[in-house]
Amino acid sequence: MPSKYYPFDSETLKEPLDERWAARRKAADATRRLIENLVNTKASVEELEQLAEAISFQADNLEKQPMAKGRFDSTDAVAFEQKTISELSYELNPVEGKSNPLAPPLNIWMDDEGVYGKTMLGWQYEGPPNTVHGGYVAALFDQFLGIGQKITGHPGVTGQMSVKYLKPTPLNTELTFQGRLKESEGRRIIMTAEILANGAVTATAECLFIRINAEAFKRMKEGT
Incomplete structure (x- = not known):
C-alpha cells in the first residue's frame, strides 16, 4: 500500500490536505449537527421558517460559486494528482467522507x-x-x-x-x-x-x- 498517501493505513484520523479542505470538514461537521438537530427539534413554526430562510440564503450563496459535477470532476482532483483515488473518497464519499455531511x-x-x-x-x-x-x-x-x-x-x-x-x-x-x-x-x-x-x-x-x-x-x- 502507498502508506505515504494512503488514508486508511492507520486508526488515526488523517489531517486535511490544506486549509480549504479543513474548512470543508468544519462545514460538514456543522451541517451534520444541523441535520440531527432538525430531526429532533421541537422548535416553533416561526423558528423553523426563519431556519429555512437562513439555510436557503446560504445554499443560494454556494450556488453562485464554481461547482463541480461529482468528486472526479472537481478542480480539487488536480490537487490530489499525486495522491490516490482513496484520498478523494476519504473526503467526499457519501458513506464515510470526512467532508461530506451525508456521511x-x-x-x-x-x-x-x-x-x-x-x-x-x-x-x-x-x-x-x-x-x-x-x-x-x-x-x-x-x-x-x-x-x-x-x-x-x-x-x-x-x-x-x-x-x-x-x-x-x-x-x-x-x-x-x-x-x-x-x-x-x-x-x-x-x-x-x-x-x-x-x-x-x-x-x-x-x-x-x-x-x-x-x-x-x-x-x-x-x-x-
Whole structure:
C-alpha cells in the first residue's frame, strides 16, 4: 500500500490536505449537527421558517460559486494528482467522507490481517426505535468492505452483498467493525465482516466484489 498517501493505513484520523479542505470538514461537521438537530427539534413554526430562510440564503450563496459535477470532476482532483483515488473518497464519499455531511463519522483502517472501523450514529439514522435503519447498516458494510478489499492490491466494484441482521444495531453507541478477506481468485473478491455494539455482534455481511480494469474505470468517470 502507498502508506505515504494512503488514508486508511492507520486508526488515526488523517489531517486535511490544506486549509480549504479543513474548512470543508468544519462545514460538514456543522451541517451534520444541523441535520440531527432538525430531526429532533421541537422548535416553533416561526423558528423553523426563519431556519429555512437562513439555510436557503446560504445554499443560494454556494450556488453562485464554481461547482463541480461529482468528486472526479472537481478542480480539487488536480490537487490530489499525486495522491490516490482513496484520498478523494476519504473526503467526499457519501458513506464515510470526512467532508461530506451525508456521511456519518465512520473511520476505517486496515493492516495485513484485515480491516477495522468504528462509528456512532445519531438520531438522523433511526429506523426502528433507538435502532440504526437497516439500509444504513447495509451501506456501512458496503463501504467498509469496499475499502477493505484493497488489501488484495486489485480492488473491484460491488457485485453482490448479503446482510444478516442478528439483533438491533443501537443508535448513539460506539459501533466497531471487523472484516477479513475470505477469497480472492480471478476477478472475484469475497469479503466478510461484522458489526459489534457493546461487545455483541448485531449484524454480519458477505460481499462479492468484481475487479474492473483501468479502462472500465475511466469510462465510469467519463459517464460513457
